Amino acid sequence: MSFSPCPDPVPGDAESVDAIETLIVPRAVDLGEMEVRRALPSTQRQMVGPFIFFDQMGPAEFLTDQGIDVRPHPHINLATVTYLFEGEIRHRDSLGSDIAINPGAVNWMMAGRGIVHSERTSEERRQTGQKLFGIQTWVALPENAEERDPDFIHHGATDLPIVTDHGVEARLIAGEWMGGASPLKTASETLYADVQLQAGRSVPIDPTYEERALYTIAGTIKIAGQSFGPNQLLVLRPGDAITVKAAEDARFMLFGGAPMGGPRYIWWNFVSSRAERIEQAKEEWRQGRFETVPGDEEDFIPLPENASKPRRATGGVAYP
Structure with missing residues (x-):
């Protein structure tokens, strides 16, 4: 998905507990076709392990003749991971x-x-x-x-292991946890699970x-006696x-991994x-030198011309 403008998430007002280093409550933004909550990157935290971008899409309901239309756009030096609870998205790419x-x-x-x-x-x-x-x-x-x-790389729902233990059910999207291991081969140590x-x-x-x-999806969880609701x-x-x-039936995403060996720059859809390298990618997109998407060649998202310079991101601090 394209990195469209979205205000930085703001911290919640809950009291901190020893186990929690940072608490971020994403601000919901209406993009017209659906609501998006962006948790990363934020002013409080730029990355968690290799994860530099975390968006909740929806929940949304589309009536007949409605849907999403994220036009062709480029990425470099990153991997995108799309995971759905409901619905379907048609993915097409330049490969x-x-x-x-x-x-x-x-x-x-x-x-x-x-x-x-x-993504349409x-x-x-x-x-x-x-x-x-x-x-x-x-x-x-x-x-x-x-x-x-x-x-x-696509692994169907039946390809991913589901580990269960006395009222706990976790689908391993990436990495190893609770005795299970995802078949997904990642470029660095990565953990991602739907719990x-x-x-x-x-x-x-x-x-x-x-x-x-x-990242809490549904229900209420407790950590060290403190409660946390969805989002x-x-x-x-x-x-x-x-x-x-x-505290009640609950669902959350568990994610992280090894931190990157150094900071990353992020601008629009480039990391x-x-x-x-980002400046080079900007010029390549502007000049039309990226490959096109077969069957979706006629449309694209133009390069934002008035966007700020790339931000330098580390695990905990944002730099201009």
Whole structure:
């Protein structure tokens, strides 16, 4: 998805607890076709492990003849990960990929040296209408993988392991947790899981990964006796083992991994360890030198001409 303008998330007013390093409450922005909540990047926190962008899409309901139309746009030096709870998105890219993204599947688009993609509602779904709800994240790539060949990897819902334990159910999108391991091959150490807890049940989150965060989707969870409702990003303190308990049936995304070896610059849809690489990508898009999307060649998102300069991002601090 394209990095459209969105105000920085603002911190919540809940009192901090020892286990929580940073609490971010994303501000909802109406993009016309649906509501988006952006948790990363923010003024409070730029990255968690390799995750540099975290958007909640919806929930939204489209009537007949309605849908999303994210026109072809470019990415470099990152991977996008689209994960849906409800609905369907048609993904097409400059590699020739043309696939329906459905709930429970993982769709990992490795931009590498450059890729272009579009995300739209299919004609079939427009005829029937649909609900749409999901998460899209961007994962920064280590420097030795930033300029690799682009790729698109799809694992269906039945390909991803689901681990269960006394009222806990977790689908492993990336990485290893609770004895399960995702088949997705990532460029750096990455954890990403869709976790559901029955009311009254709890799950430990050990400090196996250096950086970890939770994004609450539904219900209320408790950590160290404090309650957190939906649509909150909780960055956990490194090295601390915590326990998450469900005050009611709850769902959250657990994500993180190893931090990048250095800062990343982010501008529009471009992420890179080098500011000059972003300037190069801007000029390539402006001059039409990226590959086009087969079947979607006639449309595109123009380069924003009045946007600010690339921001330098680290795990915790934003720099101009």
